[in-house]
Amino acid sequence: MFVPCDRGGGSAASDFKGFTLLMPAVSVGNVGQLAIDLVISTLDMTKVGYFYTDCLVPMVGNNPYATAEENSTELSINAEVYSLPSKKLVVLQIRSPFIKNKYRPFCEALLSWVKGSRCARVVVLSSSHAYQRDDEQLLGTPLRYLLTPDLEKAVGGLMQELNWKEMEKVAAYPGISDTDKVLHIPGGGITKLLFTESCSKGIQMAVLLKFCSEGDNIPDAFVLVNYLNEWLQLVKSEVSAV
Numbered sequence: 001m002f003v004p005c006d007r008g009g010g011s012a013a014s015d016f017k018g019f020t021l022l023m024p025a026v027s028v029g030n031v032g033q034l035a036i037d038l039v040i041s042t043l044d045m046t047k048v049g050y051f052y053t054d055c056l057v058p059m060v061g062n063n064p065y066a067t068a069e070e071n072s073t074e075l076s077i078n079a080e081v082y083s084l085p086s087k088k089l090v091v092l093q094i095r096s097p098f099i100k101n102k103y104r105p106f107c108e109a110l111l112s113w114v115k116g117s118r119c120a121r122v123v124v125l126s127s128s129h130a131y132q133r134d135d136e137q138l139l140g141t142p143l144r145y146l147l148t149p150d151l152e153k154a155v156g157g158l159m160q161e162l163n164w165k166e167m168e169k170v171a172a173y174p175g176i177s178d179t180d181k182v183l184h185i186p187g188g189g190i191t192k193l194l195f196t197e198s199c200s201k202g203i204q205m206a207v208l209l210k211f212c213s214e215g216d217n218i219p220d221a222f223v224l225v226n227y228l229n230e231w232l233q234l235v236k237s238e239v240s241a242v
Contacts, residue, residue: 002113003051005048005049016119019083021090021122025189025194028128028129029214030217031210032125032127036091045091051079056099058078061075062075087234090119103190107193115203122205123208124194124195125208128211129187132187137168144167145167151205154204162230169183183196191207191209194207
């Protein structure tokens, strides 16, 4: 459940009508979470509240976006919400792993909040194990996207214009039968469940993900944010003429 903080403006901070909700999946390399940190710090977003849930491992730490002594003593917890009204953007940052068997309750709580706060769409930043790609996924870019049917109607054409590659379905029984294809996101954490639940509930959701491996995943986060920016244009891109 969303709990607004004092500086967020109280009840006004709970209404995100027409906003895009941006959030990470806790996935391989923590790429989604690193990318969300990059978005929040680059856009200098304001914290408007937190997402109270028993589905995440409890944690508390210092303000990760401190810029001066005055705000360096602020505390941050496992799920916080930031907003940038000028761009109709709200961000949920998740900073700790999920408790076992709590994926589904979290999905239900999150999607209920999305509907209640009247967000226009949800964008999930995620990642998947590079070593578990099939032959088709080894070709070309390591970036992929998924759209729920409701969002496909609105932006499907744009994705084609951007030349983006949709996440391929893979054989359910590799080596035995290639006719049955399923969505498989190894290392993607809650990504697949969140996407399939959004499809069934008629929620507009996009998943942007990158195939990667554990290690120094900061470069992967930059690549994923640039991928997001191609679509949402959160930061003006500087294209040099050749």
